[in-house]
Every structure is written in C-alpha cells, then in structure tokens.
Amino acid sequence: MPKLTIDGMPIEVEPGTSVLQACEMLGVEVPRFCYHDRLSVAANCRMCLVEMEKAPKPVASCAMPCSEGMVIKTNSPLARNARRGVMEFLLINHPLDCPICDQGGECDLQDQAMAYGFDRGRYGETKRAVKDKELGPLIKTVMTRCIHCTRCIRFAEEIAGVPELGATGRGEHMEVGTYIEQAITSELSGNLVDVCPVGALTSKPYAFSARPWELRKAESIDVLDAVGSNIRIDLRGGEVLRVLPRLNDDVNEEWISDKTRYACDGLKRQRLDRPFIRRDGKLKPASWNEAFAAIAARLKGVPGERIAALAGDLCDAEAMVALKDLMAGLGSPNLDCRQDGAAFDTSCRAGYLFNSTIAGIEKADVILLVGTDPRHEAPLVNARIRKRYRRGGLQVGVIGPGVDLTYPTTYLGAGPPTLQEIAEGRHDFAAKLKAAKHPLLILGAGALARPDGLAVQAAARLVAESCGLIRDGWNGYNVLQLAAARVGGLDLGFLPGTDGRGTRGILDGAGKGEIEVVFLLGADEIDASRLGQAFVIYQGHHGDRGAHRADVVLPGAAYTEKNGTYVNTEGRPQQGRRANFPPGEAREDWTILRALSEVLGCKLPYDSLAQIRQRLVDANPVFAHTDAVIAAAWGSFGQPGSLDGPPFKSPIENFYMTDPISRASVTMAQCAEAFVSPATGKTGTHG
Amino acid sequence: MSSAAAIAVEQPESFAFSPENRARAERIVAKYPPGRQASAVLPLLDLAQRQSDNWLPRAAMDHVAEFLSMPRIRVYEVATFYTMFNKTPVGKHFVQICTTTPCWLRGSADLVHACERKLGISMGETTPDNQFTVIEAECLGACVNAPMVQIGDHYYEDLDGPGMEALLDALARGEVPAPGSQIGRSTSCSVKGPTTLLHVPKRQASEPEAAPAAEPDLATAAADDAAATVDAGAGVETAGADIGTETADSGESGSPKTKPRSRARAKSKTDAGTAD
Numbered sequence: 001m002p003k004l005t006i007d008g009m010p011i012e013v014e015p016g017t018s019v020l021q022a023c024e025m026l027g028v029e030v031p032r033f034c035y036h037d038r039l040s041v042a043a044n045c046r047m048c049l050v051e052m053e054k055a056p057k058p059v060a061s062c063a064m065p066c067s068e069g070m071v072i073k074t075n076s077p078l079a080r081n082a083r084r085g086v087m088e089f090l091l092i093n094h095p096l097d098c099p100i101c102d103q104g105g106e107c108d109l110q111d112q113a114m115a116y117g118f119d120r121g122r123y124g125e126t127k128r129a130v131k132d133k134e135l136g137p138l139i140k141t142v143m144t145r146c147i148h149c150t151r152c153i154r155f156a157e158e159i160a161g162v163p164e165l166g167a168t169g170r171g172e173h174m175e176v177g178t179y180i181e182q183a184i185t186s187e188l189s190g191n192l193v194d195v196c197p198v199g200a201l202t203s204k205p206y207a208f209s210a211r212p213w214e215l216r217k218a219e220s221i222d223v224l225d226a227v228g229s230n231i232r233i234d235l236r237g238g239e240v241l242r243v244l245p246r247l248n249d250d251v252n253e254e255w256i257s258d259k260t261r262y263a264c265d266g267l268k269r270q271r272l273d274r275p276f277i278r279r280d281g282k283l284k285p286a287s288w289n290e291a292f293a294a295i296a297a298r299l300k301g302v303p304g305e306r307i308a309a310l311a312g313d314l315c316d317a318e319a320m321v322a323l324k325d326l327m328a329g330l331g332s333p334n335l336d337c338r339q340d341g342a343a344f345d346t347s348c349r350a351g352y353l354f355n356s357t358i359a360g361i362e363k364a365d366v367i368l369l370v371g372t373d374p375r376h377e378a379p380l381v382n383a384r385i386r387k388r389y390r391r392g393g394l395q396v397g398v399i400g401p402g403v404d405l406t407y408p409t410t411y412l413g414a415g416p417p418t419l420q421e422i423a424e425g426r427h428d429f430a431a432k433l434k435a436a437k438h439p440l441l442i443l444g445a446g447a448l449a450r451p452d453g454l455a456v457q458a459a460a461r462l463v464a465e466s467c468g469l470i471r472d473g474w475n476g477y478n479v480l481q482l483a484a485a486r487v488g489g490l491d492l493g494f495l496p497g498t499d500g501r502g503t504r505g506i507l508d509g510a511g512k513g514e515i516e517v518v519f520l521l522g523a524d525e526i527d528a529s530r531l532g533q534a535f536v537i538y539q540g541h542h543g544d545r546g547a548h549r550a551d552v553v554l555p556g557a558a559y560t561e562k563n564g565t566y567v568n569t570e571g572r573p574q575q576g577r578r579a580n581f582p583p584g585e586a587r588e589d590w591t592i593l594r595a596l597s598e599v600l601g602c603k604l605p606y607d608s609l610a611q612i613r614q615r616l617v618d619a620n621p622v623f624a625h626t627d628a629v630i631a632a633a634w635g636s637f638g639q640p641g642s643l644d645g646p647p648f649k650s651p652i653e654n655f656y657m658t659d660p661i662s663r664a665s666v667t668m669a670q671c672a673e674a675f676v677s678p679a680t681g682k683t684g685t686h687g
Numbered sequence: 688m689s690s691a692a693a694i695a696v697e698q699p700e701s702f703a704f705s706p707e708n709r710a711r712a713e714r715i716v717a718k719y720p721p722g723r724q725a726s727a728v729l730p731l732l733d734l735a736q737r738q739s740d741n742w743l744p745r746a747a748m749d750h751v752a753e754f755l756s757m758p759r760i761r762v763y764e765v766a767t768f769y770t771m772f773n774k775t776p777v778g779k780h781f782v783q784i785c786t787t788t789p790c791w792l793r794g795s796a797d798l799v800h801a802c803e804r805k806l807g808i809s810m811g812e813t814t815p816d817n818q819f820t821v822i823e824a825e826c827l828g829a830c831v832n833a834p835m836v837q838i839g840d841h842y843y844e845d846l847d848g849p850g851m852e853a854l855l856d857a858l859a860r861g862e863v864p865a866p867g868s869q870i871g872r873s874t875s876c877s878v879k880g881p882t883t884l885l886h887v888p889k890r891q892a893s894e895p896e897a898a899p900a901a902e903p904d905l906a907t908a909a910a911d912d913a914a915a916t917v918d919a920g921a922g923v924e925t926a927g928a929d930i931g932t933e934t935a936d937s938g939e940s941g942s943p944k945t946k947p948r949s950r951a952r953a954k955s956k957t958d959a960g961t962a963d
Contacts, residue, residue, distance in 0.1 A: 163758035168767040179763040180745065 004070035019061035019072055020048050028074050031083060031112045033090075033197045034149035035062035038253065039158055045090075045149050047112065049082040050074045058082040080116070087116040092123045094198070095144050102140070103199030105212040109147065130175050136183025137670035138190055138262055140207050146176050146200035152192045159255065160186040161386050161406025176200070183674050187379040187655060190261040194245065194254070205262055205667045206242045210234075218579030219246060221566050222260040223314045223484035223559040224659060226445075227358070227380045228568030229256045233264075233560050233579040240264045240560050240580060250359045250629075251568065257379040258671065259655065259662055264560075266665030270543045272555035273584025283553060288585065291552050292599040298535045298551075299517055299600060304331025308506040308515045311337040311494050312522030312540065313483030313659055316564025317573070318612050319539075319556070319589035320485065320494045321619055322604055323521050326593055329602025333500030334515065337489025339523045340482075340651065341503045342449035344457045346490050348635035351457065353487065354381075354569040355475035356440055357629055362388050364476070366436035368429065369409070370419055370460060371400040371648030372444025372480050376655040378569070381442075381480060382406065397429045400444065400648035414647035416456055423462040433467035440476040441469055445486075446651040448479070456645075458638025470634050477634075481569040482651060482658075484559075485522075488567035491620045510534040520546045521589070522556065524660050539592060541582070542660035554596075555586035558661065562588040563609055565616060565623060572629045573622060696775045699739070702746035704754070708734050712754060724755050728765050731755065732772055741781055741839075742773040770824075778813045780858050783824035783837040790826075793833035797848035799823070805855050818859065831875035832868050841866035 003012045006019075006026055013022045018041070023030045034045035043063035050061045053071035058079055061072070073079060091113065098104045130143040148167065153176060156165040168179050178184075184192065193203050215234040222229040222243070230246035243264045245256040275291035276283040286294070299307070309327050311320050320337060327335050338344075345351055356364070361384040374382040382405060388394050389407040396409040399418045412418050412429055421427040433439040443460045450456065460477065463469070469476035481487055489495075496502045501509055503526070509515035511532040518531055522540040528549035538550035541558040561582040567573045582588070587595075590612055597604040606612040616623040622630050652658060654676050656668040704712055712731050719726040731754060735747040743766055752762040766772045773781070782802065786795045799810065802821045806814050813820040829835045832844030836851070843854055845868045857864045872878050 157758075164760055166760035166764040168763055170768045170770075179760060179767070 002066045002068045002070070004066050004068070004072060006072045007074055013066050015065075017066050019050060019052075019059070019064045019066055019070070022066050023050075023061060023072070023074055030061055030074055031116065032062060033108060033112075033147060034151060036151050036154075036195060039151060039154040039195070042150050042154065045147065046086045047083060047090075047116075049079055049086065051076045051078045051082075083116045084118065087113060088118060088122070090147050091117065091121065093128050093144075094147060095127065095129075097145070098199075101142070101145065101199035102202040102207055103145075103196075107199060108197035128172060133177040134181050134183070135178070135192075135201075136189070137667060137674050138204055138258060139184065139192055140202045140204040141177075141200060142202070143175060143177065143200055145198050147198055148174060148176060149197055150176070151195040151197065152176065152201060155192055155195050156184065156186065156189075158390065159191070159383055159386070160184075160188045161383075162186040185675060187257050187259070187375060188255055188383060190258045191245070191255045203242060203262075205265060209241050210236050215241065216579075218560070218577055220560060220579060221484075221564075221574045221576035222256065223564075223566055223576070224259050224263055224662060225257065225378050226481035226484055226486060226569040227252060227257075227378045228484060228566055228570075228572060228574050229260050229380060230574070231256060231260060235580055238580040240267050250357065251570075251572070252380045253383075255380060255383060259658070259668065262667045262671070263662040263665045265667050266542075266661040266663070267558050267560060269666070270660070270664040271558075271583050271586070272541060272543055272547060272553055273582075273586055274555055275585065276547075276550070276553035278551045283547075283550070288595070291554060292596055294552050295537055295596065296599050299330070302516050305333065305499075306514065306516040307332040307519070308334035308501060308509065308517070309519040309521065310335070310339050310503060310506060310523040310526060311485060311489050312339055312520070312524055312546070313485050314559060314661070315485040315489070315522050316559070316562060316566060316576070316589065317485075317488040317492060317616055317623065318562075318564060318609075319521060319593060320489050321492050321616055322590040322593035322597075322606075322612065323519065324492060324494050324619075325604050325615075326597050326600070326602065327519075329597060329604070330600065333497030334506055334509070335494055335500065336496055336503040336506065337486060337492075337494040338449070339503055339526050340445070340449040341507075342445065342453050343502055343504065344448040344453050345637040345639065346495055348637040349491070349571065349632035350475065350477065350634050351461070351637035352479050352481070352490055353571040353632050354442075354478040354480060355571075355632060356438075356478055357570045357572075358384055360438075360474075361385055361440065362391075363438040363474075364388060364436075364440035365393060365395070365438055366432050367394065367396045367440045367442065368412075368422070368433060368463070369396065369398045369400065369405075370441060370443045371447025371456070371650075372442055373401055373403050373405070373650035373652065374442065374444075374480060375403065375405050376650060376652045377444060377446075377482055378480055381569075395432060397432070400447065401650050403650070416452065416459065416643035416645050416648070419456065419459045419463065420643040423459045423466060425466060430463075430467055433463070433469065436468075438474055438476065439467060439469050440478065442478045442480050444480055444648070444650065445482040447648050449651060450645060452641060452643065452645040454639040455641030455643050456638075458640040459643055461636070461638050462640075475631070475634065479569070484566050484568070487569060487571055488565065488573070491567055491571070491622055492616070493619065507531065520550070522546070522660070539589060540660065541586065542664055544660035544663060554592050555582070555584065556589040556592060557582040557586055561586075565613070565626075567622070570629050571622065571632060573626050575626055699744045699746055702735065702739060702744055702750045704734070704750065705738060708738050716755070725757050725761070728755055728757065728762060729769075732762070732766055736772055740776065742776045776813070776817075778817050778820040780819050780838055782819060782821045782855075783827065784810075784821065785825070785827045785829070785833070785835055785837070786823045787826035787830075789830035790834040794847060795834040798834055798836060798846055798851045801848040801851040802855065805852050819855070832872065844868045845870040845872055 001012050006023055009026050011022055011026055020030050030048045032048040034042045041063050043060045048061045049058035051073040052059045132143050133141045153165045157163045162185055164178050164184055167174050167176050169175050192201050214236050218233045220231050220233050222231045229252035230248040232244045232246045233240055234242045243261050245254050247254050275286045275288055277286040277294050307330055309323055386407050397412045398409045399412050402411045422430045447456050464477035507530040510518055511530050515534055517535045520538045524544040524546045528545050536550045537552045538546040539554040539556050541556050547553050559576055560579045563578050564576045565573055594604050606615055654672055656671040657663045662668040715730045716724045716727045731751045735751055736743045739747050748762045748766050749759055752759040784798050806819050808814055810823050827837055829842055829844055834846055835844040850869050854864055
C-alpha cells in the first residue's frame with residue numbers, strides 16, 4: 001500500500017486511492033467542483049490542483065492516484081496561485097448575479113471564491129451568455145452560470161441511467177443540455193440540483209422562496225415510499241419549503257426520489273385543520289369534544305366484531321400501536337394495515353422484509369425481479385441495482401411488467417407460471433440463481449396483493465430455498481414494500497386477530513352491513529365506495545378519498561409534524577423528528593387516539609412519547625434498535641397453491657401521485673402531466 | 688453554430704442509410720471490436736452527412752445513434768463538437784475560406800470580398816438558389832499555398848480575388864475546376880522550381896549501393912505519390928481510406944470517381960492531370 005506525505009503528514013492508503021481522497025482522510029480540505037464521491041472522475045474543473053514534489057507543474061488531485069513516496073503540498077504558494085488562476089478563469093464567464101441567484105448562500109463557487117477569488121476582475125471583454133434549457137417542471141436552469149463541471153451529465157448517465165444530458169458544441173460554444181428540448185425523464189432528476197455546484201440547475205418549485213440562512217433544518221425520514229430515505233426538512237416559520245437528502249449509505253446514499261423531494265408543497269394544500277362531523281350529508285366543522293362525542297355515541301353498544309380499523313400507508317408506528325390497543329380495548333379483532341388487500345403470510349418476519357438490505361444489493365450477482373417495477377416503486381432501490389450493474393457482471397431476470405429499469409434485463413415471463421417454473425427448477429434462470437454467489441430475489445408488493453398472493457409468496461420462498469438464496473450470512477429473499485407504514489404495521493401485528501377480518505373482509509363486511517364502524521387511520525387507497533352504510537371515522541392529514549367518505553374526521557399530523565417511527569422495507573426502524581406543527585387544531589396522531597380512548601372508556605396506558613415508544617418495544621423488540629436492521633430468522637411461510645393467475649402488474653400507475661400528500665401537490669401534478677403517459681396522466685378535466 | 692440555431696432549422700422527418708451506405712456502415716463498424724461499435728460514430732456521421740446533401744439533420748444523427756446503440760445525446764455531442772459536420776443545410780457548393788493568419792497575410796480578405804461581391808451574400812450565408820454557402824474556416828492546413836479555399840471535398844490554392852470569382856463562375860456553370868494550386872505550382876514546391884539541392888554529387892565508387900541514388904526530382908516524386916493515391920481511390924476500398932476515399936464516390940459533387948483523397952497534401956496540377 002502506497003505511503004505518501006500530505007502537508008507533512010504521512011498517510012498510507014489503499015492502492016488506487018486518489019490524492020484528493022487521501023487528503024480528505026487526513027482532514028485536509030481541497031477545493032473542487034467537478035469531483036463528486038459517487039460519480040466518475042472527470043478532472044475538468046482543475047480546482048483541486050495541488051503541488052506534487054518532482055512534478056513539473058501542479059497536478060489535479062482528484063485524478064492523481066497515490067503512489068509510494070509522493071510528497072503533496074495542498075497549501076503551498078504554487079498550489080494556491082494555481083487555484084486562484086483557475087478561479088479567475090471560471091469567473092470570466094460566470095455572471096456575478098449572486099444577489100438574484102437561488103444558489104446564493106449554498107454555492108460552491110461562491111464559497112470557494114471567498115478563498116481563491118480576487119476582489120476585482122482583470123477581464124474586460126464581454127461575457128458569454130447561454131440560452132436557458134427547459135428541463136421539465138422540477139429543474140430551473142440558468143445556463144449562463146454553468147461552469148461545465150459535467151456533474152449533471154455524469155449523474156444522469158451513471159446514477160439515474162438516463163443519458164439525456166450532454167455537452168454540445170465546443171470551446172466557447174460548449175453548452176450543457178439535452179440538445180433537443182426535453183425534460184429529464186428520471187425519478188431521480190431532483191438530485192441534479194444537489195450535484196450542481198453553482199446556480200445553473202436549481203429547484204423550480206423552490207425558486208426565489210428563501211435564502212439558506214433563513215431556514216430552520218430538521219432531520220427526518222421520508223414516508224412516500226418504503227425505502228425510508230433520510231431527509232432534511234428546511235422550514236421558514238412553520239412552512240416546509242423544501243426537502244433535501246441526508247447522507248445514509250445504508251439506505252439512500254445521498255439521493256432522494258423526486259416525489260420525496262418535491263411533494264412537500266402538498267403539505268400545504270387540502271389539509272384537515274379541524275375536526276368535522278357529517279351532518280345532513282355534509283361535513284361540518286366541529287370541535288374535538290363534539291367529534292369524540294359523536295364517535296362515542298355511535299360506538300355505544302356496538303360489539304367489537306362489528307368494528308374494524310384500517311391503517312394507511314403513511315402512518316407512524318406510534319399511531320398504529322395506539323389504534324391497535326384501542327381496538328383491543330373495544331374488543332375488535334378486525335384490523336389490517338395492508339389496505340391494498342394483500343393477504344400474505346406474516347407469521348415469519350423474513351417473509352415480508354427486504355432481507356438482503358438495500359446496501360446488500362451491491363453484493364448480488366444475479367437478481368430476479370418478480371412482479372415489481374423498482375424504478376417506480378422505490379427509485380433508490382433501482383438506483384442501487386443500477387450501481388451494482390455498472391460494476392459489471394450482474395444478470396437481472398424479470399418476471400412481470402417489462403419496463404425500462406435503466407439497466408439491461410432478461411425478460412423471463414409475465415406471470416406466476418414462470419415463477420413456478422423457476423421454483424421447480426424447470427427454468428434456465430433457476431440454474432443461474434443456483435450458480436450465483438449472492439443470488440437475490442425481489443418480490444414486488446403488487447405480486448402479493450393479489451388473490452393468489454399466498455401462493456406467489458410460497459413460490460418465491462420455494463425459489464429462495466431451492467436456488468440457494470438463503471445461506472450463511474446471506475438472505476437473498478426480498479419483498480419490496482410500497483408503503484412506509486407497512487413493515488411497521490406488520491411488526492406491530494396490526495393484523496386481523498383471531499377470527500378477525502382483513503382488509504377484504506372488512507370491506508365486504510361493511511358493504512353487507514356486518515361491520516358497522518370503520519376506523520380509517522390515514523387509509524386513502526381503499527375503494528371507499530365499498531364501505532356501504534358503515535359509520536366511517538377518518539383520522540388523517542389530507543382531505544383525500546378517506547376523508548370524503550368519512551362521517552367523522554379527526555385531523556392528524558403529516559410526517560413532518562410528528563415524532564414518528566417508521567420501519568422501512570428492510571425492517572429498519574427510523575425516527576422522523578417533528579419539524580413543524582400540524583395546522584389549526586390538528587394534533588399528533590397517537591395523542592388523538594389516546595384522548596379518544598379516554599372518551600370511549602378504555603384509556604390507553606401511555607401519556608408521553610417515551611411511554612408509547614416503550615410500548616412499541618414491548619410490542620416488538622425490533623423497535624429498540626433504531627436505524628439498525630435486525631436480521632430476521634428464516635422460516636416457513638406462504639401457502640402453496642395454484643399459480644395460473646393473470647400476469648403481474650405494477651400497482652403504481654402514476655409514480656407522482658401515490659398518496660394523499662403527492663396527490664395534493666401542484667408540483668407532482670405538473671410532473672404527472674409532463675412525464676406520465678397521457679393515458680394515465682390526464683384526468684377528466686383535460687376535456 | 689449554436690445549438691439553438693441548429694434546433695430552429697426545419698428538420699426532415701426521418702433518415703435512413705441507403706442500402707449501399709448501410710453496407711458501408713456495416714463494414715466500418717466491423718473494423719472495431721464487438722461492443723466498441725461506438726468508435727465508428729465519426730465515419731458514420733460523415734456517411735450520413737454525405738447522404739443528406741452535406742448536412743446532418745437530427746434524424747440522421749438519431750439514425751446513427753440507433754445504428755450504433757448509443758444514446759442520442761452522445762452522438763449530438765460528437766456531431767456538434769466537430770465543425771466539419773453541418774448542423775444546418777448548406778448550398779450545393781460549400782465554400783470554406785481559410786482566414787487564419789497565413790492565408791490572411793496572403794490576401795484571404797480578397798477572397799472573402801470576391802465571394803461577397805459575386806454571390807451577394809455575407810459570410811455564413813447561403814445564396815437564395817441554394818447553390819453556394821460561404822463560410823470562414825480556421826486553418827485548413829494548406830498554408831504553403833495560401834490563400835486557399837475548400838469547396839466540397841477539394842482544396843483550391845494560390846487564389847486571388849479574380850481567381851476566386853473565376854472559380855465561382857466555373858462552379859455556377861456546372862464545371863468542376865481542377866483542384867490544387869491555381870497558378871500551376873506543383874504541390875507546395877517553389878513557384879519558380881527547385882531552388883536548392885540542384886546539383887547531385889556523383890556517387891563515389893567506394894560508397895555502398897544503398898545510398899540515395901535517384902534524382903531528387905520533386906515533381907516526379909509527387910506525381911508518383913499521387914498516382915499511388917489515385918490507384919487506391921479508384922480501386923478497391925482500402926482499410927485506411929474509409930472517410931475520404933471510400934465515401935468520395937458517394938458524394939454527389941460530380942467529381943470523377945478517380946479523384947484522390949482531396950485533403951491529402953499531395954495536391955497539385957500534376958496529380959490532377961494524372962487523375963484526369
């Protein structure tokens with residue numbers, strides 16, 4: 001391993017480490033624009049020049065591999081002067097429009113100009129100007145500000161897998177763009193804003209909203225898919241202005257999906273800010289006491305088996321455990337957290353988790369995707385698979401919708417019969433899985449939310465067992481959940497009790513009048529018309545499908561407004577922290593249930609966040625291990641059955657509108673119009 | 688040419704290689720190792736440009752991208768990088784006047800004026816009848832015979848204002864003037880013939896046979912060279928001559944099939960004469 005000296009400090013590094021990386025290990029800061037940890041090295045900005053002894057001129061540290069005996073000086077007069085020169089050239093064509101630039105205050109060029117810039121320019125000619133590009137509803141461009149670092153080009157090609165950006169023209173006339181005007185068709189395009197070191201690519205919805213120093217930052221967890229991306233919420237006053245990714249190499253690295261980033265404007269629209277009671281067929285505002293009284297009056301004398309509860313996709317574990325305890329208090333066994341109607345076997349935790357973990361995808365060499373479209377169901381899982389693909393030697397087989405996943409796949413079949421063939425070892429792909437070192441199967445949530453879900457689950461288990469997906473230290477059986485609340489609900493046992501009804505049973509029962517009262521905890525994805533004459537209590541944060549059908553509406557908190565625990569698809573409990581307060585009279589969800597329980601005469605035994613968190617741990621010890629994945633023991637699950645059902649299809653038709661928050665978001669509506677095919681994107685109002 | 692201007696041009700709906708060009712393209716691609724077919728992007732773009740009236744419509748770039756399984760933007764990047772690819776339509780005779788310093792010192796401004804006067808257009812414009820496009824070009828590498836212009840695939844050297852006008856007249860009449868020096872100079876020799884090494888010392892008897900023996904008659908040597916090139920151009924397609932020679936016959940400039948590689952430096956009255 002090469003040993004070298006940087007600024008007088010000796011260091012020994014892995015072969016292949018660049019000088020810049022070695023500098024970072026020592027805590028020596030080297031300015032850079034084009035270099036990015038997760039992108040290929042372009043070495044075209046020349047800002048990271050350092051002095052290397054015995055070299056005739058400064059070297060670009062990002063592209064210089066460390067070698068034995070190197071002596072690097074990062075802060076010598078030569079290096080400093082070289083960087084000053086680079087900065088002067090960069091500023092020649094950069095408009096000094098910082099006062100009207102959205103990047104101001106968080107701009108790499110601005111920051112580094114403080115260190116290496118000069119207080120006046122020596123360039124007297126006219127600056128070049130570049131026409132702005134139209135990249136869709138998410139990214140605003142001011143291309144004159146572009147310093148040609150090519151990070152966006154590399155991001156689009158390498159991470160997002162949509163080679164649509166490029167540098168056209170040459171020299172003075174070089175422009176970064178798509179050449180033909182087109183929006184970037186990626187679910188990760190918002191990250192271009194983050195990788196751009198200057199104000200050339202900025203967030204369109206956030207344009208001219210705030211300066212970074214005005215913002216309050218809160219660290220939280222995203223709930224719009226089951227990945228549980230780590231996010232930072234930026235607020236001014238009580239208003240959520242934007243969502244940015246937070247670094248977590250195990251989950252989202254440093255990317256987030258466009259829905260995570262841009263759906264936050266939905267938090268301000270369609271909100272339930274006070275309780276409502278349906279009177280004369282219309283929802284009328286009411287006080288909390290009136291709403292609770294109305295619920296208590298309706299529930300009086302209703303036996304437990306005629307009451308049911310459904311938990312939605314965005315619920316925190318605290319609210320679900322409170323509702324579960326409340327239903328237990330009311331004597332109801334009818335509860336389910338799988339509002340998509342999936343009835344898979346939950347007896348074994350490994351049977352519904354993404355067992356290999358998301359980071360584990362990077363080990364895989366053969367991947368079988370069953371009934372899933374990870375690009376739209378979990379863009380960051382797809383980005384991981386693509387990352388693995390770029391390293392080479394990955395084979396991906398697909399059973400289900402043959403969609404473009406940004407990496408080459410082998411289409412094996414459309415439906416369950418193909419899965420059956422693999423499970424029975426009759427298919428070529430079974431041999432590939434068997435021969436693989438780290439074989440992986442990803443079973444989509446859509447493949448389980450079918451009448452033959454149990455049989456699909458059993459077949460997938462059979463594939464896992466017969467093809468060697470389960471071995472020492474490796475579990476390649478993965479379920480890609482869709483909802484942030486799902487694994488938490490399953491871990492808490494928010495499931496039908498003895499003789500209880502699941503989602504299908506509850507809806508059927510409500511339709512037939514066997515269920516009189518249905519409590520919907522943020523459950524908006526059910527067919528509300530099937531609730532029949534049931535008395536519907538909706539607790540949630542948006543006036544969406546559930547609230548429209550409700551008889552009593554209890555206004556809850558959205559994910560930014562509560563301290564909530566969410567278990568992602570890997571089974572990793574993560575805690576989101578409250579960033580602001582729910583609007584109006586709305587409250588944190590578990591506190592609403594705690595208050596309601598008192599009115600209903602079955603008081604829940606927790607009064608503080610600490611106490612309810614303890615209740616979570618009592619319900620399932622995994623909740624004690626925040627941010628960690630506790631490997632689930634393998635077991636038997638599923639129920640072998642006939643596998644001749646229809647082809648698999650992805651449950652996500654419109655990536656940009658999957659939940660009450662994104663449906664309320666104007667930005668997401670614009671995206672749906674721009675990116676989703678007219679067939680699904682257009683609504684009745686399109687004439 | 689900014690990309691914005693190129694986008695604004697009216698683009699043909701579609702483009703596809705003609706069967707002959709398709710076969711040619713496949714031969715070019717076959718020269719590269721499997722999986723490296725993108726290396727063929729330059730010769731294929733050239734082929735596409737020759738097929739579509741000396742400019743590259745977007746459909747042609749898209750076709751090349753598809754042919755080579757490349758993302759379209761990667762082809763746009765290449766096509767916009769090289770000034771030899773025209774992203775907007777050009778006239779039948781594409782006149783590139785070298786105005787870089789040596790040509791300028793030798794009077795390239797006169798050529799520019801001659802063109803502007805004769806054709807009634809400024810630099811970068813096309814005549815209304817789509818016969819001529821005139822642009823300024825950076826050094827075309829024929830400084831010895833400055834000033835010069837490139838028209839289509841051919842170099843016309845040692846020009847002056849009236850010579851340029853005569854050239855344009857000839858082209859307008861549909862003739863193909865002989866390329867090379869327009870004052871009878873042989874390749875880049877001195878106009879007045881050889882000025883040095885005029886006397887070859889007699890070989891001493893004791894010297895070995897391998898010493899240079901032949902008369903260093905430059906004109907003859909050039910003619911020999913040119914003849915060799917002509918053979919290559921007229922005969923079978925050779926591996927090294929795909930862009931120039933192989934595709935020269937696909938050009939529709941009406942030049943005889945036996946024209947040598949036009950950008951080859953061995954351009955002279957002699958070789959033109961040999962070719963004809």
